[in-house]
Amino acid sequence: MRSQRFALTDPLPAGRMLLEASAGTGKTYSIAALVTRYVAEQDVPISRILVVTFTKAAAAELRDRIRGRLAHAAEALRQILAGEVLAAEDDAVLLHLTSGSHVELSERFRRIERSLAEFDTATIGTIHSFAQTLLSEQGVAATTNPDATLTEDTTVVVEEALADVLARRGTQHLPVVDPKTVVDAAQLALKKPDSVLSPTRAEIDTARATRRSKDFLESADALAESADVVAEVVNRVTMVRRNRAVLSFDDILIAARELVTNPRSGQRAVAEVRSRIDVALIDEFQDTDGTQWEMLDALFGKTEATLITVGDPKQSIYRFRGADIKAYLASSDSKDAERFTLGTNFRSDPVLLAGTERLFEGTTFGDPRIGFEPVMSGKKESSPLLVRGHSASGVELRAFSNSRIPAEPAKEATGADIARLVVEHLEHGQVPHAGGHRAIQPGDIAVLVRSHGHVDAIHRSLTQAGVPVVIGNVGSVMSTEAASQLFALLQAVAAPARPRLVRAAALGWFCHKTWEELDGIEPDQPGAGVVADLQVMFSEWAEVLQKEGLPAFFDRIWQYKDVAVRLLESGQGERSLTDLNHIRELLESDGSSQQVHRLVERMEQLMTDVEEDADAELFARRTDSDDDAVQIMTVHAAKGLEFPIAIAVGLGAAPTNRRPTSFDQPDGTRTVIFGAAKAWERKDLDPLIKDEEKAEQLRLIYVAVTRAIHKSVVYLGSKPGDAPLSRLLFKGKAPATGEGVMAALQPRVIESDGAFRVTVIDENCPPARWLGATSQEAPVLRVATIDRVFDRDPQRWSFTRISGKRIHPGDHTESGSSVALQDVGPEQGATDEATPDGLTVDDSDAQGSPLPLGNIAGGAAFGTMVHGVLEAVDFAAPNLQSELATHVGNAVAWSNWKIDPAELTHGLVSAIDTPLGPLFDNRPMRSFDSTNVLDEMTFELPLAPSVPPGRRPTGTDVGQLILAHLPPVSPLRKWAEQLANNAINVNLAGHLTGAIDGIFRVSAEGRHDRYVVVDYKTNRLGAYGSPLVLHDYSQANMATAMAHHDYPLQALLYAVALHRYLRWRLGDTYDPATNLGGAAYLFVRGMIGPETPPSGSAVHGVFSWPIPPELVVGLSDLLHHGQRIEAVG
Structure with a gap:
């Protein structure tokens, strides 16, 4: 099925679009360009665009590329609007964006600048993180345990379950059960809850009467035993994970799919997602599976949202991880989906593209709908790779003169020939470079293998030839x-x-x-x-x-x-x-x-x-050196990478040993087959499974060949028979001799006009030696000299760390104050209340106070206890006293404090009943139910992510900004003046982390909701040795305590986190001027109930700061950009 060609300057897609991006056509570039265009041209806020991919590394790259694309477009528009001459550009998308009237360009600039300022609100992540967020937002509507722990690797749980099952069944079963087979089969079945295991004991018993295969009869008892064990392990793992509240990534996806497709909860969940997402782009769509596609289709398939799925079915090579090409095909067959393709390759030379076309012409990759389509070269000027002064072919096939040599000698011969080929290119080859050519270096060459089988021979041959070589992520350590x-x-x-x-x-x-x-x-x-x-x-x-x-x-x-x-x-010391x-x-x-x-x-x-674990990421061998060297890696590890020269080895034969495998039938049923191929043959499924394996083998060959920029080399291998590579080249079995291979492929060679070449190799050629190799004498080891300057600004900051950098702590505080430090340690989100210097809790004479909480001694542990109780209780509970008593009783029981639970309960009830002042419409905490209080919101905000040293925000910048927004009579002005005078000397770059005790939503009829940052404080503010009295918690004394510990800075940082959260959560309806309600610090010891007298315009015990919204927005911009954003236009 041919698709329409799509150019990135074509009208922006609306509705559902399937965009096929063949290798080298710029998939990531295209996604970043589309996001930029939606922002600039259609005014889609960055917060309303969803970009999903399948690995954390890919998500991080997409995030960086999209941000960079937006910044590049903003700079180009700024230059145009300022009357500057734009540097010469061949970027069609950028030329498109910078074309238009002054008004249009000004509007595009404004939109892109806004997207950069709000970039932290963008949803760019993995499919699993998106599903997890979806579940957490739906709360009780989701079927997963909200307190469950997410684990990447469930192998340990499965292995534990297997050990338990075998222990219960007895040691007589150990010899006949292969643990690895059981673990692999169980994990495949757990990926889909309704999987069917095969064989079952019943199937085996039935087969005994009909099958006469020696392999089956000899292994029937062991198969039956294994079948029982696999089924028991699956059941036990399911039970254990439920009891331990452990979720796998597959559990998350399954739960999200069930949520959005549920007849009752699905409609609401879909509506909520759609209310904040206008455009969804799904990356690497060929690697999706049925569960993921059903979730995405339910969310975006039948709505007005734009859904763009981007991928290349020819590169679907992760079947062993659950990727199902049938899900991709189901999407492409949808009547609502338009199918387009990117038709220009920007990676490879024209000669390589021509050779690739000769290799794959007429090929389908497992389905008639997945065919090879030629692409154009995007290189305007291209020089070929040269070897001995002549243009090299783009694709070269190398075949043994005698293809019947045994496997192990063939591996050694292949390694030796690769060494000769590499040496030939190092000594006589040149690659295009900067308008001319340069000599080929070892780092220009990659050897791509399917698994670790060929690695040692190749590594050994290259090392003996004097060629630097490293092994990266191939084979098991x-x-x-x-x-x-x-x-x-x-x-x-x-x-x-x-x-x-x-x-x-x-x-x-x-x-x-x-x-x-x-x-x-x-x-x-x-x-x-x-x-x-x-x-x-x-x-x-x-x-x-x-x-x-x-x-x-x-x-x-x-x-x-x-x-x-x-x-x-030694010669291979770094490797070892x-x-x-x-x-x-x-x-x-x-x-x-x-x-x-x-x-x-x-x-x-x-x-x-x-x-069995050779390709497991945890055990995959790591790259041993960053030096210029030939790289050996698997095709899977190389996907997404590119190399001037790529050599593909070991792709000529299909796998012979069948591990447990799964097959998804057209009705969605997954069958997990774990018997050895000869012992347990499924005549109904085995041919289909083999067809899928052969199709994926072809796709592996495609991925390997298309990693190259200038030249790709493919080894046919020994005994190729009718393996997928043979079918690709010969439409059947490969000839037995190299001369036969040459003759059969001669028409393709002639048609290619030098782009495709066949070379016959002799397995007995002498070893090669690189003349440019360095001396093999042992290197002299020296201590490394670090001669570069490290950027030490980026750190993981919290309010505590920032405040701890104060140069002269406490010099803005009244002499003799006993104000105790209490702070939320942002990394933990727990209270950290310190006692007066030199005292333990028992030293504090707190008796005789008339305040409900005045006679309880202070300290960090007490503060933590109070925080825990206030975060757990529903303030509006009808039986508040009883609920509080339960939480307090539990907290006291787990501590070693001598606290009267009834006294603490009474004091907290009084605090909860205290009117909170103007920010809360004078309402008490009791009037806020759990739907209007968000407890313990943690955050992680980037600080100056793209700002170079010297322009990053400092503590002084923050102080000056605060000072500019404080009225002259503010009780915090003296504190702000000192902050503006370099009291906290830090460069703020990296990340800011924290945890906000509470966010209160203050609602009133006819008015927008107001959100207030709340922090609970248990500080003792009175003079040491004297009983606490209400006056100790007057506005003046609380202001002193606030300044003493830089709490206003904490309030501001938390307000910035709230601002960014609301900007994402409320979307276009968010207005800082009306939605930001300031901050309130609740000193609970001074809150004595409804009778708490006023203190000025507020009340005792409650320090309220109506932070100007423009100060919050300004500080958010300052922390992100290092300077205030000025409009251009």
Whole structure:
């Protein structure tokens, strides 16, 4: 099915649009451009645009690209409006945005500047974070536990469930059950609650009467046992997760789907999302699944919202993670969806695009609707890659002269040929650069593999050829030499009395002994003394592990004989040390036992599971060096990346060992099949599953080939048979010889006019050597010299940290004040009330006070207790006294304080019944029910995210801004003057975090809702040693306390957080002038109930500050941009 071509300057889409973005056509660029156009041209606020992708890294990149795109457009418009000449641009979208009348451009500039100021309100994240937000906003309408913990990895829970099931069934079942198969099958089934497991015991019993397969009959009993165990594990995990309140990412998506498709709750949930989202863009749509699509379709499919799904079905390669290409096709078949494609490739050279077209012409990737469509080159001027002065082909296929060589020799031969190919290009190749050419460097080349099987041979051949090479995220670290070396050492430490194990460890990396030193084992032979010394040392190491833990244990090993230094002096030292540190980190984070034999068991388990876990992200080998080197990585890891030259290896054959797999049938039923292919064949599903596997194999080849900028090389491999690559090239089985391959593909080679080439390779060619390789002598190690200046401004700030930077703390406070520090530690959201200097709680003479809470001693723990009670209670509860008594009783029971619960309950009731003054229409807390109070709102705000050093906001800037908005008679003016005079000398960059005790919504008929920041304080404000009296909580005394501890700054920062929250939550109806209600600090000891007398225009115990809305907005802009935003036009 051919799609219409879409240009980014075409009319903006409305309704549903499917945008296919083939490799290199600029998918992320296009999303950022569309967002910018919707903001600038249609005045869609950034807060009403949803952008969803599938990984945190992709979400972070999208966020940066969209912000950068907006900023670039704003700067271009500013230059045009200021009469400046715009620099030469070939950006069609930017030229489009800067074309128009002065009025139009001014309006676009204003809109884009507003979007930058409000960028923190943009919803740009993963599909899982969007679903989680959707559930939290719906509250009780959602079926998930709101207090549940979200976990990324459910493997531990599944493994625990398996251990419980096997323990209950007895040890006789252990030999016939493969734990890895059970865990994998259970996890696949848990992704979809209505999954059907196959085989079941009933299916196996039925098959016994009809099947005569030897493989089946020999394994039937084990299959039946495994079937029972898998079913029990799935049921147990479901129960355990429910009891522990644990949710997986799949649980979140399923719950969100159920919420929006529910006949009763769905309509409301959809309406609420639609009330704040006008445009939704879904990235990497080819990797979605049925659950995700049903959720998105319910939210945006039958509404007036614009839904743009962006992806490339030819790059759908994550079936093992649950991606279902059928969901993509279902969307494309929708009668409401228009299907477009991006037709210009901006990555690759024309010769590479032509070669790719010859390779894939006429190919469909698993479905007739997913066909290969040629794309145009977006490069206006392009020079080809040169080898020995001649233009290189864009795509090269390399085939053995004899394709029947065995697998292992073929891997070695492939590695050797890759080394020869790389050396040829390093010595004689040039890539286009800056209008000319430059020599090819090792870092220009990437070798892409499907799994770790070819990695060692390739790495070894390149290293022997003198070519720098690094391995990135391919293969399991538990299959490396580092794992074997560490395992041998741990075995010796666990059993130092066994000389054979000690000698094996002694010859390894960590002890660095030689055969000559160990030549002997009897007491009178020379080597025995060395072994005995090692035995003593290993025993000491085991004791360190038991007493001090894993970190100290590994530190002792790493320090012995300077193992890191010795490894780095060897040819592959960085690789080895990277693997060792990775394994150490895995074992430490795994919480492995402090008993050395348990540590050995854990290492053995991880190494045993290596074949199945080879592509698991947690165990994937890390890149060992940032130096200029050839990179070896998996195709999956390379997706989204680009390289001047890409070499694809191991893509010629389909997988032969079937792990547990799943298949989604047209009716949506998911079947999880976990029997070995020969033992349990599903004649109804196996052909369909194989077809899907072959289709994904073709898509893997497409992804690998399209990573290249100038040249792509594909190895046919040994025994290609009728594997997907053979079907792609030969429409059937591959010829048995290289000459046969050459002859069969000769027409394509001729038609390509040099863009497509076939090379026959000899598996017995001599090894290559790079003449440009550096000397193989051990490098001289030196201490690194840091010669760059680190930007130390960006930090994680809280009010406490900012206030703690005060140069002269307390010099604006009345002499002799005993005002105690109480603050909400923003990182924890808990009270931090300090007692007077030098005192413990018991030292404080609080007796004789007439105030309800005046006789209870102060301190941080008391403040925390009061905060906890006030956050838990519903102020408007009809049985307030009883509810408070329950919460207070529980709080006191869990503390070691001697507090009379009845006294504290009475005092808090009095505070709750106290009129709060003008900001609250003189209403008490009792008049605010739980729907009008938001407790403990945490926030994380970016500070000066794009502001360079020297222009970042400072404490002085904040003080000057406050001073400009305070009236001359304000009790806070002296405090603001000191703040404006560099009292807090900080550069505010990074993030601001905090937790607001309460946000009160003050509603009245005929008026917009007003939102007030509330902070609870339990400070004792009276003179030390004297009973507290009401006058201690007058407006003047509270103002002194506020200034003493910089509480006005805290109130302002919290008001900025409230401003940004309301701007997102209320959308276009938000007006700071009417919705921002200021801040109130409730000193609860001074709040004595309805009879609390007034103090000036307010009341005792309540310090109210009607913060000017323009001050809040100005401070928000200052903290984000480093300067106030001035309109242009």
